[in-house]
Amino acid sequence: MTQITKVKTGSKFEERGSYSRIVAVDNWIFVSNTAGRDPRSNEIPDDVTEQTLQVFANIEMALAAVDATLSDVVFSRVYIQDPKDVASVMEIIGAKFRGINPATTVTCPPLGSTVYKVELEVTAWRGAGKAEVEEITVGS
Secondary structure (H helix, E strand, C coil), rough: CCCEEEEEECCHHHHHHHCCEEECCCCCCEEEEEECCCCCCCCCCCCCHHEEEEHHHHHHHHHHCCCHHHHEEEEEEEEEHHHHHHHHHHHHHHHCCCCCCCCCEEEEEEEECCCCCCEEEEEECCHHHHHCCCCCCCCC
C-alpha cells in the first residue's frame, strides 16, 4: 500500500494556502517552493545570500522530517526575483549541490512579494544519496 506523509512547518502561509511543505509518496519527496523566512523569528533577511542560505536551512529541516537529506535531491527549480542576483544565488546553489548534481531549472519570474529574492523547490528520492550513480557526458 502506498504511504503518503505530509509535513507542515506551522507557517501561516501553509495554512492560508492549504498546502504542505513536503508531500512524500513512498520514496518520492516533493518540497514546496521555499523562501528564506526564518521559521523561528518569522523574519526574512534583506540580503540575497542570507536568504538563499535560509532557504536551504528550511529545506534541509523539512527533508530531515522524512528521513532525507539534500543528497537525495534529484531535481530543483530555482526562482530568482532579480536577474542581477543570479550569480550570487547560483554560487550557493553550486556549493550546496556539488557532487549531488540534480537536474535544475533556473528562472527569474516575479515572486509572491518583492521581499522574496529567491525561492527553491526540490524533488527528492529517499535513498538517492546512497545510490550508485553513473555520470555520462554527452557532446563536447
